[in-house]
Amino acid sequence: MNAYHIIIAGHGGQGILFAGKFISYAGMIREKNVSWLPTYGPEMRGGTAKCSVIISDAPVGSPIVTKPDVLIAMNLPSLDRYEPECAIGAKVIVDSALVPRQLVRTDLAGYYIPAQKLAEDNGLHGLTNMIMVGKAIREIGVCAYEDIEAAMEKTVPERKKNLLSANLKAVEIGYNFPRYSFE
Amino acid sequence: MAKVTFNIDRCKGCNLCVEACPKKILALSHDELNAKGFHPVEIIDESRCIGCGFCATMCPEAAITVEKEGRAEISAAMEKVLMKGNEAMAEAAIIAGCRFFFGYPITPQTEVAAYMAKRMLEVGGVNLQAESELAAISMVMGASSTGVRVMTSSSSPGISLMGEGISYLAGCDLPALLINVQRAGPGLGGIQPAQSDYFQATRSMAHGDFHIISLAPNSVQEMADLTMKAFDLADQYRMQVMILADAILGQMMEPVILRDAEKKKLPEKTWAVTGTGGRRKKNIINSLYLSVEELDKVNRERFARYKIVEEKETLFEEYMTDDAEIVMAAYGATSRICKNAIATARTKGIKVGLIRPITLWPFPKKAFQKVAQRAKAFLCVEMSMGQMIDDIRLAVGGSKRVAFCGRVGGMVPSPEEILEKLEQLNGGGVNA
Amino acid sequence: MSIVYERPKALSDVPIHYCPGCTHGIIHRLIAEILDQLNITDRTIGISPVGCSVMAYNYFECDMIEAAHGRAPAVATGVKRSKPECVVFTYQGDGDLAAIGMAETVHSAARGEKITIIFVNNAVYGMTGGQMAPTSLPGQITQTSPFGRDTKTTGYPIKVCELLSTLEGTYYAERVAVNSVKNIQNAKKAIQKAFVNQIEGKGLSIVEVLACCPTTWGLSPGKSMEWLQDNMIPYYPLGVYRDMGAKEGGAAR
Numbered sequence: 001m002n003a004y005h006i007i008i009a010g011h012g013g014q015g016i017l018f019a020g021k022f023i024s025y026a027g028m029i030r031e032k033n034v035s036w037l038p039t040y041g042p043e044m045r046g047g048t049a050k051c052s053v054i055i056s057d058a059p060v061g062s063p064i065v066t067k068p069d070v071l072i073a074m075n076l077p078s079l080d081r082y083e084p085e086c087a088i089g090a091k092v093i094v095d096s097a098l099v100p101r102q103l104v105r106t107d108l109a110g111y112y113i114p115a116q117k118l119a120e121d122n123g124l125h126g127l128t129n130m131i132m133v134g135k136a137i138r139e140i141g142v143c144a145y146e147d148i149e150a151a152m153e154k155t156v157p158e159r160k161k162n163l164l165s166a167n168l169k170a171v172e173i174g175y176n177f178p179r180y181s182f183e
Numbered sequence: 184m185a186k187v188t189f190n191i192d193r194c195k196g197c198n199l200c201v202e203a204c205p206k207k208i209l210a211l212s213h214d215e216l217n218a219k220g221f222h223p224v225e226i227i228d229e230s231r232c233i234g235c236g237f238c239a240t241m242c243p244e245a246a247i248t249v250e251k252e253g254r255a256e257i258s259a260a261m262e263k264v265l266m267k268g269n270e271a272m273a274e275a276a277i278i279a280g281c282r283f284f285f286g287y288p289i290t291p292q293t294e295v296a297a298y299m300a301k302r303m304l305e306v307g308g309v310n311l312q313a314e315s316e317l318a319a320i321s322m323v324m325g326a327s328s329t330g331v332r333v334m335t336s337s338s339s340p341g342i343s344l345m346g347e348g349i350s351y352l353a354g355c356d357l358p359a360l361l362i363n364v365q366r367a368g369p370g371l372g373g374i375q376p377a378q379s380d381y382f383q384a385t386r387s388m389a390h391g392d393f394h395i396i397s398l399a400p401n402s403v404q405e406m407a408d409l410t411m412k413a414f415d416l417a418d419q420y421r422m423q424v425m426i427l428a429d430a431i432l433g434q435m436m437e438p439v440i441l442r443d444a445e446k447k448k449l450p451e452k453t454w455a456v457t458g459t460g461g462r463r464k465k466n467i468i469n470s471l472y473l474s475v476e477e478l479d480k481v482n483r484e485r486f487a488r489y490k491i492v493e494e495k496e497t498l499f500e501e502y503m504t505d506d507a508e509i510v511m512a513a514y515g516a517t518s519r520i521c522k523n524a525i526a527t528a529r530t531k532g533i534k535v536g537l538i539r540p541i542t543l544w545p546f547p548k549k550a551f552q553k554v555a556q557r558a559k560a561f562l563c564v565e566m567s568m569g570q571m572i573d574d575i576r577l578a579v580g581g582s583k584r585v586a587f588c589g590r591v592g593g594m595v596p597s598p599e600e601i602l603e604k605l606e607q608l609n610g611g612g613v614n615a
Numbered sequence: 616m617s618i619v620y621e622r623p624k625a626l627s628d629v630p631i632h633y634c635p636g637c638t639h640g641i642i643h644r645l646i647a648e649i650l651d652q653l654n655i656t657d658r659t660i661g662i663s664p665v666g667c668s669v670m671a672y673n674y675f676e677c678d679m680i681e682a683a684h685g686r687a688p689a690v691a692t693g694v695k696r697s698k699p700e701c702v703v704f705t706y707q708g709d710g711d712l713a714a715i716g717m718a719e720t721v722h723s724a725a726r727g728e729k730i731t732i733i734f735v736n737n738a739v740y741g742m743t744g745g746q747m748a749p750t751s752l753p754g755q756i757t758q759t760s761p762f763g764r765d766t767k768t769t770g771y772p773i774k775v776c777e778l779l780s781t782l783e784g785t786y787y788a789e790r791v792a793v794n795s796v797k798n799i800q801n802a803k804k805a806i807q808k809a810f811v812n813q814i815e816g817k818g819l820s821i822v823e824v825l826a827c828c829p830t831t832w833g834l835s836p837g838k839s840m841e842w843l844q845d846n847m848i849p850y851y852p853l854g855v856y857r858d859m860g861a862k863e864g865g866a867a868r
Contacts, residue, residue, distance in 0.1 A: 036436035061523035063435045309696045314722035321686035325693020351683045456678035458658035467672045469681040
């Protein structure tokens with residue numbers, strides 16, 4: 001595959017945009033063409049937040065992702081809304097701690113991880129997003145494992161550098177979480 | 184002004200800097216030999232040096248010093264950064280020497296003001312949140328009157344409020360940069376992307392006979408580059424230059440290189456009000472003329488200047504038009520969606536290309552006239568009910584069918600629906 | 616023999632367009648005298664309003680800008696922020712300052728812009744031919760209040776000095792009149808202070824000048840002076856409304 005069309009969705013405050021930015025930087029490190037498009041305005045205030053990221057060998061045309069081949073769903077409304085839009089064969093990462101169902105479509109590949117619970121158990125409050133990203137790296141390869149640190153370095157702003165190691169830890173937890181099927 | 188100095192005796196004549204120079208103004212000396220016995224590098228035309236630092240970056244001997252007036256922080260930013268379009272325009276304005284920003288917050292361009300609030304402090308400039316767009320544009324007028332580079336930024340409803348001041352800027356021939364990150368209208372409309380201010384930007388900004396230059400970037404990189412160009416155009420022609428962007432471009436992030444544009448030689452601002460200093464007669468910045476002859480004359484002079492702009496400054500991109508039977512027309516974010524549609528259409532054997540106007544005023548009429556000789560039909564794609572399409576019809580003069588595909592209300596046309604329209608046009612509809 | 620008075624150099628040597636007996640000419644002259652005395656003409660930038668004094672840019676020897684209606688304080692803000700070393704003043708009438716430009720007036724004061732505002736209040740719209748202004752007196756007959764201004768439907772006159780003196784950013788606000796020699800002398804002192812404050816880097820200074828419009832008032836110039844004295848001054852009392860310099864114990868006059 002020479003392009004990823006990624007949708008990351010959840011509710012405002014879950015770090016959806018930050019997760020998208022991290023994946024974008026990881027793409028940039030590999031000199032890919034990338035675009036990042038957020039939702040904005042009142043939609044952000046506690047509503048659904050969505051971030052469209054494209055990582056591609058070719059120049060990015062429209063930055064809008066209408067048929068995602070990667071979906072990172074961080075709550076139930078997001079899965080409900082974007083599952084039907086997924087391209088055939090798309091890979092879907094689901095936070096099973098927050099989403100009480102499996103994928104409906106059988107032409108998609110689902111990967112389940114109780115990210116919210118893992119974050120709480122590991123004292124990584126607010127880093128559910130990066131656990132999900134870790135899982136996406138493991139299952140889909142949205143970025144190279146060895147680029148994680150460099151991409152994080154670029155994504156975390158200067159004034160928040162103290163949070164760098166916690167973010168890295170979250171990615172690691174997601175990356176190392178064993179595959180399991182929904183029961 | 185940039186200055187390059189070489190430590191000649193360190194130079195080993197490796198030629199790396201010569202090759203790296205984007206302006207091709209370095210060469211190895213023919214006659215000179217340095218102490219080491221090499222033909223050292225020399226600069227052929229220092230006046231053309233842009234101070235990019237590429238030569239020094241390449242030099243294995245660290246024998247090159249590049250100096251640039253007050254812009255030391257820029258060369259550090261030569262690498263690619265991920266930035267929102269709104270932020271890229273703001274940083275580009277700083278690089279272009281703009282130190283005065285007057286605005287009023289409005290979605291989806293607020294990042295421009297937020298960015299300026301931080302950066303202007305760092306560079307010792309002025310960022311002022313006005314009480315309204317009416318006031319903001321008049322503050323722009325005041326600052327521009329003193330000859331400094333100044334800008335404002337807003338989105339559709341705010342731009343309407345600024346109409347008054349923009350007309351005054353035009354009537355006073357004051358240079359200024361105006362940014363419009365378009366959202367859906369009319370009225371309060373919505374905050375999602377739109378391209379429905381095309382008529383306003385190209386025809387009906389406000390009362391009176393005047394034009395502004397409208398630039399339509401389609402990437403974050405272009406938002407930065409065109410912002411820098413806009414200041415030069417404004418100063419060169421004493422005009423108001425608008426970056427007509429949209430919410431997609433303003434909000435999206437893409438990698439961008441913030442490179443300094445080549446320093447153009449611009450006319451001196453002898454008209455500025457800076458205090459007479461006792462050295463000259465007073466200057467008046469004014470748009471009021473009670474003598475009809477005089478007002479007729481200044482309008483004609485202004486339009487003579489516009490003519491030059493039309494001849495010299497029209498910009499557009501042609502994409503796969505060589506063999507195209509259908510030529511699409513789109514600017515800004517929609518042009519990117521068209522390129523997606525073209526890729527799919529071509530695999531289906533539809534010969535389609537795109538003309539992307541980069542200047543909306545002046546409009547690239549000739550480009551359309553040229554392709555109209557061989558193309559069978561045009562398809563104009565806009566996030567509006569059809570505005571730019573009028574300019575295409577005016578350009579091709581009824582000789583060819585000009586079809587339309589548009590979305591409004593903050594909706595964005597998808598590549599699929601554009602493709603459908605292309606297939607219709609191709610399947611017999613082309614000659615209809 | 617010494618010269619008692621001569622035309623100030625900062626006042627351009629051209630005829631002015633105002634009606635006979637119009638007090639704009641007096642106020643222009645006072646400003647020009649101050650520019651001469653303070654020797655600041657060559658670093659002063661004036662902003663003209665829209666209204667009768669729209670062409671004030673022709674009458675001062677300093678650099679001038681003609682602003683959109685009501686926006687003079689915003690234009691002045693842009694000038695002062697980009698050229699802080701310059702002295703910037705606006706010259707505005709009651710329609711320009713207190714109606715269409717009220718937001719710009721209040722906010723430039725709230726920000727404490729280091730500018731000088733000369734506000735000419737003649738209680739009527741002069742240029743358009745004598746319509747009701749935001750400062751027209753209760754009961755005052757104008758073209759658009761033919762039976763006298765009715766406060767029940769048109770509200771009350773705006774007392775600009777009182778209003779602006781409630782704002783922290785206003786450094787100095789004084790109301791003067793130009794209907795007598797004594798009042799004119801006081802007006803000059805106030806205008807001088809408003810410019811000196813700016814030169815010393817203080818906040819916004821405004822001088823409200825009660826003025827006559829004989830033409831639209833339908834009175835002779837002489838009678839106009841009396842009308843101002845008898846009707847305007849009781850409603851708009853003269854005096855200093857805010858003077859932070861005096862409060863600081865500084866350079867109060």
